[in-house]
Amino acid sequence: MSTVASSLFATWRRVARNRLAAFGALILLAVGALVLLTPILPLQPPDATNLGNSLLPALSPGHLLGTDQLGRDMLSRLLWGTRLSIAVGIAATLFAAVIGSAIGIIAGYAGGRADNLMMRGIDMLMAFPYILLALSIVAVLGPGLMNAMYAVALVNIPFFARNIRGITVGIVHLEYIDAARLTGKTDLRILLSEVLPNVMPVIIITMSTTIGWMILETAGLSFLGLGSQPPQADLGSMLGEGRKLLMVAPNVSIVPGVMIFLLVMSVNLLGDGIRDALDPRLRSGALARPAPVTEIDRKDIPSASQVGDEALLDVDRLRTEFQAGTRVSQAVNDVSFRIAPGECLGLIGESGSGKSVTALSLTGLVASPPGRIVGGAVRYNGQDVLGLNAEQLRRIRGKEIAYVFQNPLSTLHPLHPIGEQIVEAIRAHRPLTHAQAWQRVVELLDLVHIPNAAQRARAYPHELSGGMHQRVGIAMALANEPALIVADEPTTALDVTVQAQILALLDEIRRERSTSLLFITHDFGVLSQIADRVAVMYGGRIVEQGRTAELLAHPAHPYTARLIDCVPMLGSGRREMSAIPGLPPAGDAMPAGCAFAARCDRATDACLERIIEERDIAPAHSVRCLHPLRGERQV
Numbered sequence: 001m002s003t004v005a006s007s008l009f010a011t012w013r014r015v016a017r018n019r020l021a022a023f024g025a026l027i028l029l030a031v032g033a034l035v036l037l038t039p040i041l042p043l044q045p046p047d048a049t050n051l052g053n054s055l056l057p058a059l060s061p062g063h064l065l066g067t068d069q070l071g072r073d074m075l076s077r078l079l080w081g082t083r084l085s086i087a088v089g090i091a092a093t094l095f096a097a098v099i100g101s102a103i104g105i106i107a108g109y110a111g112g113r114a115d116n117l118m119m120r121g122i123d124m125l126m127a128f129p130y131i132l133l134a135l136s137i138v139a140v141l142g143p144g145l146m147n148a149m150y151a152v153a154l155v156n157i158p159f160f161a162r163n164i165r166g167i168t169v170g171i172v173h174l175e176y177i178d179a180a181r182l183t184g185k186t187d188l189r190i191l192l193s194e195v196l197p198n199v200m201p202v203i204i205i206t207m208s209t210t211i212g213w214m215i216l217e218t219a220g221l222s223f224l225g226l227g228s229q230p231p232q233a234d235l236g237s238m239l240g241e242g243r244k245l246l247m248v249a250p251n252v253s254i255v256p257g258v259m260i261f262l263l264v265m266s267v268n269l270l271g272d273g274i275r276d277a278l279d280p281r282l283r284s285g286a287l288a289r290p291a292p293v294t295e296i297d298r299k300d301i302p303s304a305s306q307v308g309d310e311a312l313l314d315v316d317r318l319r320t321e322f323q324a325g326t327r328v329s330q331a332v333n334d335v336s337f338r339i340a341p342g343e344c345l346g347l348i349g350e351s352g353s354g355k356s357v358t359a360l361s362l363t364g365l366v367a368s369p370p371g372r373i374v375g376g377a378v379r380y381n382g383q384d385v386l387g388l389n390a391e392q393l394r395r396i397r398g399k400e401i402a403y404v405f406q407n408p409l410s411t412l413h414p415l416h417p418i419g420e421q422i423v424e425a426i427r428a429h430r431p432l433t434h435a436q437a438w439q440r441v442v443e444l445l446d447l448v449h450i451p452n453a454a455q456r457a458r459a460y461p462h463e464l465s466g467g468m469h470q471r472v473g474i475a476m477a478l479a480n481e482p483a484l485i486v487a488d489e490p491t492t493a494l495d496v497t498v499q500a501q502i503l504a505l506l507d508e509i510r511r512e513r514s515t516s517l518l519f520i521t522h523d524f525g526v527l528s529q530i531a532d533r534v535a536v537m538y539g540g541r542i543v544e545q546g547r548t549a550e551l552l553a554h555p556a557h558p559y560t561a562r563l564i565d566c567v568p569m570l571g572s573g574r575r576e577m578s579a580i581p582g583l584p585p586a587g588d589a590m591p592a593g594c595a596f597a598a599r600c601d602r603a604t605d606a607c608l609e610r611i612i613e614e615r616d617i618a619p620a621h622s623v624r625c626l627h628p629l630r631g632e633r634q635v
Contacts, residue, residue, distance in 0.1 A: 014277035021273020027266035031259075035083040043076040047231040055249045066251050068241065074255055077233050082259055084228070085235045088145060089214040089263075092153040096214075097207050100160025105195060107161070108168025109187070112369070119165065122158045130155040134217065138226045145218075145234065148227035152217045156210060163206055167199045173367050179411040179476070181365065183398040184428035193424070197415045208271020212264030219260060235260050294364040295372035296386050302377050311338040311379075312516050313362070313484055318376035320354075320361045322587070323369065329587030331357040333540040335376070336614075339484065342514040344507075346531030346548065348521055348563065352584055354540040355520045356406075359486045362518075363397050380484070399429040402477035406489040408469035412461040418472050419445075419457030425479045444475040448505060467498035474505065484516045491526060503530050524567045528552060533620075536560045539585055539595025542614070546621035556617055556628040559596045594625070602627045 016022050034041075044062075050071035058066045058074075065074035107118040125133070137151035171177065172195060180194045219236025221227040223243075228234040235256040242253030302316045320332035332354045339345045347355050360366045362378050363385060378385045380400065385393070405411045413421055422444060423437040432440070438457070445453035448471040461469065470490055477485050487506060491499040507530050510517050519531055527534055527548060534551050536544040536559065544557040555561040562580045582599040585591060594612050597603040607626055614624045 012277075015270075015273040018273040018276065020269045021276075024266040024269025024273070027262055028270055031082065031263065031266070032086075034079055035086060038079045038083055041079070043079065044073040046072065046076040046080040046233060048072060055245070055252075057249075058251050065255055066249070068238075068252050069245060069249075074251065077238060078255055078259060081233045081235050081238050081256065082263070084145070084232070085215050085218065085260075086263065088149045088218050088234070089211045092149045092156070092214040092218070093207050093211045095153040096156040096210065097160055097203060100157040101164045101199070101203050103157070103161040104164030104166075105168050105191060105199065108165040109172055109191060109195060111169075115165075118161075122161045125155070126158045126162070131217070131220070134221065135224075135226070138221060143226045143229060145222070145228045145232065148218050148221040151221070152214055155217075156213070159210070160203075160206060164199055164203065167202050168195060171195065171198050175405050175407065175411040176413050178360075178365055179403070179405070180413075181394070181397055182363070182401075182403050183425035183476075183479075184394045185424070186394065194413060197413075204274055205271050208267050208274070211267050215260060215263055294361070294366040295368035296364065297372055298375050298377075298386065301375075301384070301387075310340075310382075312341045312343075312381060313339040313518070314377075314379040315358075315362070316377045316379070318358065318361060318378060319374050320357055320366055320371060321374055322371050327588045330540050330590055331371070331587055332361060333590070334611075335537075335540070335542055337535050337542060337545065339516050339518060341483070341516055342510065343533070344510060344517040344519055344531045346519045346521065346527035346534045347537060348524060348527055348534060349537035350522060350563075350580075350584055352587075353537045355522075355537055356488050358537070359403070359488050359518065359520055362486065363401055364393055365397075395429070398425055398482070399480045400482055401484045401486065402480070402482040404470070404473045404477050404485060404487040404490045406492055408473035408490075409461055409466075411473060412469065414461055417458050417460055418464070422457075422472075422476050422479055425476050429480045440479070441475075444478055445472070447478065447509075448472075448475045449501075450475075467501065470498075470502055471505070474502075474509070478509065481513070482515065484518065485510075486518045486520070488520045489522070490519075491521070499526070506530060524552065524564055536563070539590060540587065541595065541624060543596065543624045544622065545614075546618070550618070550621060554629075556621070556623040557596075557625045558600045558602055558627075558629065561629060 015025065050067075053063070053067050053071040054069050056063050056067040056071075058064065060066055063073050063075070065078065067074055068077070103118055103122065107115040128136075134148075134151040134155045137154060138147055141147035141150065177190065177194055180190050185193070215235070218227055219234065219239060222234050222236030223240040225240065228237040230237075238256040239253055239260075242249075242256070245252050315335060315337050318332055318335045319330070322329040322331055335354070335358055337345060337347075347358065349355055357366060357371070361373055364373070366373065373386060376386075380396065385396065388396070412418060419438065419441045422441045423434060426432060426437040426440055427434075430437070441457050442453045445457055450456050450468060450471050456464070456468070461472075464472065473490070485506075490506070491502050503526065506517065506519070509515060517530075519527065521527060531548045534544075534546060534548050535542045536551075536557060538559050544551065544555070544560050546556075551560065552564065555564055559580075566579065580599055585595050585598070591597065591608055593606075593608040593610055594600070594603065597607040600607070604627070612624050612626055614622050616622045617628060
């Protein structure tokens with residue numbers, strides 16, 4: 001309880017530092033205190049009439065705010081009416097927020113038919129002017145304050161659903177949601193622990209403005225005689241009664257009008273402050289897709305390889321594509337490779353060559369739509385991963401196969417300390433207590449050479465450097481001692497010193513734990529330090545594979561040779577470096593033959609006629625080229 005209390009106190013201090021929020025809070029606190037104390041204050045009965053004292057001005061003896069046309073005390077009616085209006089506004093807002101936000105989050109997360117069905121229903125409601133819809137509901141239910149509250153709440157559900165659905169769609173395909181899937185979390189846990197905290201600031205600020213709308217809308221219905229019924233009074237009915245006396249006794253309508261203004265303004269100001277205080281990214285000054293399960297529609301499933309040695313991972317003619325309308329982009333096309341236990345395979349190519357999509361396809365993490373796996377097989381320890389159901393995939397992700405992403409900050413949940421996130425990854429697959437998992441977290445952070453591991457475990461992601469982010473990502477990947485780690489360009493955004501440290505760390509972990517590694521990069525200089533074998537990818541296909549040293553010394557594919565030419569070599573004297581001319585082909589406009597032909601100075605007409613099959617040119621060295629360099633190149 002002490003932790004919760006200290007957290008609430010810290011949040012309040014942040015709100016108090018916001019002057020506008022503090023001003024709104026003070027007004028709301030004063031009004032709230034008055035309405036809470038109303039039953040015990042020495043006030044006259046709000047419905048007691050005295051025609052002899054009708055329309056008394058403000059500051060009259062015994063009537064601080066005067067009286068109305070029936071001699072009823074305005075102060076008493078104002079406080080009781082405000083109490084009723086606030087209660088109705090809060091109740092209606094909670095009803096609309098809970099139902100509307102639930103619809104929005106589920107629709108944005110599920111996508112596809114579920115999203116379309118729910119949103120078309122919301123669109124039908126939004127097609128009617130909301131005030132006319134509220135009037136229609138009250139006309140059906142009958143006049144009364146409760147019926148007015150139901151009507152106002154129902155017409156505001158689409159507002160919450162639309163707003164929250166839009167926010168959810170914007171975050172459910174971010175990498176930290178993918179990272180949550182990789183830890184083995186269920187959809188419900190992801191919704192509650194990953195999606196909901198990120199949309200909560202939006203819900204809060206939306207509720208803060210909606211409470212004011214609810215008060216105004218309920219007041220509007222009461223003003224028209226469809227809400228509060230005599231002798232019961234709320235702010236709207238008081239306005240309705242005072243409109244006829246505006247010229248004779250303006251205080252009868254001005255008093256409830258001013259109260260409505262103060263309520264709406266204070267709630268909005270306080271809501272803004274709470275929103276900023278609850279979001280660590282905003283309070284630190286930083287700015288701030290669950291991707292559906294990958295659609296698998298394989299027309300062909302190749303039979304298991306008959307190669308003698310047992311591979312930990314066997315990717316066989318994998319094909320993944322993206323469809324946008326009538327356009328189909330072939331991101332991964334007939335990709336095959338194998339990784340043995342304890343081996344590091346480097347996957348290299350230009351940006352857009354299909355490396356990351358290949359990595360995500362291994363455990364069905366490609367967002368659908370627009371992505372889908374249309375062919376091939378991914379066998380882990382002989383088991384076809386793409387044939388598993390969602391629950392079986394969850395057991396593999398994070399436990400058997402783990403990922404280290406290119407931008408670790410985007411994969412870490414911004415609202416939770418890094419230690420708690422690793423604890424969740426551990427407890428998703430192991431029956432450990434929180435204390436046991438926390439001890440494991442400290443051990444992991446120490447393993448990846450993070451100083452003051454116990455203290456750093458309580459830090460938020462935005463409080464760490466880029467190198468620290470990557471080390472945390474590696475620690476999370478190691479949480480359940482996976483047999484295979486997929487590292488997707490883990491050093492791209494780091495400076496050369498930190499890059500060397502991360503490479504050394506990954507190589508150390510691989511050798512000490514016999515962990516297999518699929519290392520994705522676009523830098524041959526990086527691969528030369530860590531990879532046992534290299535697979536070169538271009539246009540969604542692997543164009544060359546071989547042992548690292550041999551492939552670097554004797555590249556066979558012209559594309560491989562040109563990539564190597566782009567690597568700076570210190571101490572080698574003057575050396576011409578030239579960029580590869582042209583651009584890679586678009587995924588929806590792949591040529592019938594070699595995708596590199598348009599940029600290759602060795603290409604002939606035969607290269608464009610048909611798909612070129614991969615063939616061996618030396619032991620453990622294959623190439624997809626009609627005119628390989630063979631032994632022509634001297635390095």
